[in-house]
Amino acid sequence: MGRKIPLLVLVLAIAGFCYMLFPIVVVVLAGLTAGEFLTFPPQGLSLRWVVAFLQSDKYLSAFFFSFRLALMTMIVATIIGTAAALFLSRTRFVGRAAMRAFFLSPVVLPGVVVGFALFAFYISTGSSISRTIWGLWIGHILYSTPYVIGTVGAALAAFDISLEEAARSLGSSPWRAFRRVTLPNIGHGIQAGSIFAFIVSFGQFEVSLFLSAPNSEPLPIAMYNSLRYQFDPSAAAAGIFAITLVTASVLLTNRLVNIRRLLERQHA
Amino acid sequence: MTFRKLEPTRRSVLKSGISLGATAAVSAPFVNHAWAQDVSYDGEVFDAGGATLNIGEWGGGWEEFVRSALTDQFEKDFNCKINWDSSFPWFPKFVTQGPQDPVFDIANWNLPNLTQTKQAGDYFLSVDEVRENVPNAADCWSFAFASGAGVTWAYMPYVYAYRTDSGPAPSSFRDFWDDRFANKRGTYGTENGLMHAFFMATAQEFGTDQYDMNAAFEALENAMPMKVSEFTFNMLSLIERGEVDIAVHIEGEALSLKRKGVPMDVWLWDSRPILTQTKTISRYSDPMQKKLAFALLNRTLGAQFLNAFGDEFLWRPTNAKASITAQLAEAGVMNTPDAVEDFWVPDWDFFVENKLEITDRLNQIFGL
Numbered sequence: 207m208g209r210k211i212p213l214l215v216l217v218l219a220i221a222g223f224c225y226m227l228f229p230i231v232v233v234v235l236a237g238l239t240a241g242e243f244l245t246f247p248p249q250g251l252s253l254r255w256v257v258a259f260l261q262s263d264k265y266l267s268a269f270f271f272s273f274r275l276a277l278m279t280m281i282v283a284t285i286i287g288t289a290a291a292l293f294l295s296r297t298r299f300v301g302r303a304a305m306r307a308f309f310l311s312p313v314v315l316p317g318v319v320v321g322f323a324l325f326a327f328y329i330s331t332g333s334s335i336s337r338t339i340w341g342l343w344i345g346h347i348l349y350s351t352p353y354v355i356g357t358v359g360a361a362l363a364a365f366d367i368s369l370e371e372a373a374r375s376l377g378s379s380p381w382r383a384f385r386r387v388t389l390p391n392i393g394h395g396i397q398a399g400s401i402f403a404f405i406v407s408f409g410q411f412e413v414s415l416f417l418s419a420p421n422s423e424p425l426p427i428a429m430y431n432s433l434r435y436q437f438d439p440s441a442a443a444a445g446i447f448a449i450t451l452v453t454a455s456v457l458l459t460n461r462l463v464n465i466r467r468l469l470e471r472q473h474a
Numbered sequence: 475m476t477f478r479k480l481e482p483t484r485r486s487v488l489k490s491g492i493s494l495g496a497t498a499a500v501s502a503p504f505v506n507h508a509w510a511q512d513v514s515y516d517g518e519v520f521d522a523g524g525a526t527l528n529i530g531e532w533g534g535g536w537e538e539f540v541r542s543a544l545t546d547q548f549e550k551d552f553n554c555k556i557n558w559d560s561s562f563p564w565f566p567k568f569v570t571q572g573p574q575d576p577v578f579d580i581a582n583w584n585l586p587n588l589t590q591t592k593q594a595g596d597y598f599l600s601v602d603e604v605r606e607n608v609p610n611a612a613d614c615w616s617f618a619f620a621s622g623a624g625v626t627w628a629y630m631p632y633v634y635a636y637r638t639d640s641g642p643a644p645s646s647f648r649d650f651w652d653d654r655f656a657n658k659r660g661t662y663g664t665e666n667g668l669m670h671a672f673f674m675a676t677a678q679e680f681g682t683d684q685y686d687m688n689a690a691f692e693a694l695e696n697a698m699p700m701k702v703s704e705f706t707f708n709m710l711s712l713i714e715r716g717e718v719d720i721a722v723h724i725e726g727e728a729l730s731l732k733r734k735g736v737p738m739d740v741w742l743w744d745s746r747p748i749l750t751q752t753k754t755i756s757r758y759s760d761p762m763q764k765k766l767a768f769a770l771l772n773r774t775l776g777a778q779f780l781n782a783f784g785d786e787f788l789w790r791p792t793n794a795k796a797s798i799t800a801q802l803a804e805a806g807v808m809n810t811p812d813a814v815e816d817f818w819v820p821d822w823d824f825f826v827e828n829k830l831e832i833t834d835r836l837n838q839i840f841g842l
Contacts (some may be wrong), residue, residue: 242734243707245715262538264534264537264538322566325570326570329570329571329575336571337559337577415561416566418559420557420558420559427561428533431532431533431534431537431560432534432535433705434562435532435534435536435707
C-alpha cells in the first residue's frame, strides 16, 4: 500500500523535477534544430547537427578523450574516496572535522580557483606535468573524490559496525571481514560515488580550462570553443551525446546492481 | 642520539666556496635559453628535427580551418610537431609561468589581452626583432605593427549589424542611440573586446578623443536599455530572431549572416577602428622553437594562407600583396594604400591601464 503524499508536496516535487529536466530538454531540442544557430525553440527539426557532430574529428576525439579521462578518474577517485571515508568514519582524533572539511574543500571552492591553483602549483614546484594529461587527470581526481567520500561516508554511517566486529570475533581476518561483510553493505554507496565521480569528471569545465593539455581537449572545452567561435548547434548535438552517455552509465549501473541482487537471492 | 655541532672552519668554508664556484661555472654554459643563443630566419624551409612548437590559438571551426590550410602542411615541411592549445585565456598562463619559461612559443591574440600581457613583463620580441626575421612582414601595412609586440595578420572593421526590415539604415555612429532602437540595440559584456572598442569609439565620438571616459560612460548610460551578449555569434542569433535590430559587430562575421539570407546588412563606423588578429613570438623560447615561430608567422602572413582565410571567414589581410576575398571585393572593399589609410587601432595601453575602472562602471550601467 502506497504512502499518501500531501498534494502541495506532490505539486512542488513535480515542479522541481520539471525545473531540473527543462535544461536537458532545451539542449536536446536545440541540438535537433534545422536552423543555423543555437537557439530555442528550434527552427524545425533535423538531424543535420547530430550528423555534423559525428563527422567532426574535433568533437569525436574530444568526446572519447573525455570518456577515457572520466573512466580513469572514476577508478582512482573511488579507491581514494572509499579509503578516505573509511578513515574518517573509523578513527577518532582531534581535528577530524577539520580534516573532513579539508577533504571536501575542492567541491566548496570555485572550480576556476582549484584549476588555477593546481596550475600554479605545478609551475612553482617545477614539475613537468602542467598542461599534460597527467596534470589534468590529477585535477579531475581532486575535484571528483569528495563526491565519493560523501556517498561512501553516508553508507558507512548507516552501516552497523557490530556486524564486522562479529565477523572478527568469529575468527575472520580484518581484510576478510571487510571484504565479506562491510564491502557488500556499503557497495551501493561506492557505486553511487563512482558514478558521481564519472559524471563530474566528464562534465568538468573550470578545472580543465587551466589544466587541459595541447591537442587533448575535453568535450566541455571543445563545446565552449564551438560556442565562442561559431555558435552553431553542433555544441548542443554534442550535449545530446554527453547526456545519453551519462544517462546510460547510470542506468547500466542500476541494472548491474539489480542483477547482482537477483543472483544473491538465487544463491540464498 | 648525539648531534654533531656545526662549526665551520676556514678550510671548510674555502672548500665549500670553491665547490659552489665550480658548479656554477660548469653549469652556466648549459642554460638553454634564447638570450644566450640568438637565431635568425631567412624565409626558407628547414628541417626542425621533430621539434615541438607550442602555440596558443583559437579553437572550434577556426582551428579546423587553420590546421587544414596552414599548420598540417607546416608540420610536414618543417619536420616539426605543433602543440595546439585553445584553452583561452592566455594571460594567466603566461604570467604564472613567467617570461623566461613561456607557455607558448607563438600565440594569436586579441589586442586587449596582448597588451595586458605585454605590460606585465618582457614576454615578447619587439616588432623590429620580428620584422628582421619574417620576410613577409615587409609587405604589411603600417597598422599591422601598432601593437608594439607582434604582427597583425588579419583585421576587420567594426560595424553596426542591423536588420534591413527595421527602418532606415544607420548613416552615422550616433544612430545607435535612436529611440526606435530602445531595447533592440545590442552590445557585449565587459570582457568582450568588441565592447572595449565600442567604449573607445564612443569616447571619441561623444568626447574630446578616445581617452574621454566620462563622455563614453554618459553616452552608454543613455543607450540603455540594451541587450548585452557575451559572444558575437550569439549576437547574430539575436539579430536573426529579431530580438536585436542593431548591434555592435565586426564586418566579416556579420556578413556571414547576410549570406544566409537574413534581412540584414552592415554599416562601417565612420571613425574606422579595426579589430585585429595579432601573433606574438616569445622572447625566451628555445632557439629552434623561436626559429619555427618565425617560419610559422611568415607563412601566416603569406598571401596564399591569407587569401584562403579571407574566403572562409571574410577577414581582411594586412599583407598588401594578398587579395580581398571576392565577397567583400564585390561590395567595393579594396586592399590599397588609400583604402586602408583611415584605419586605426584603439590605444589598448590606455584601456588596459584603466580597465578596472571601466569594467566596474560598465557593469553598473548594464546592471550586472
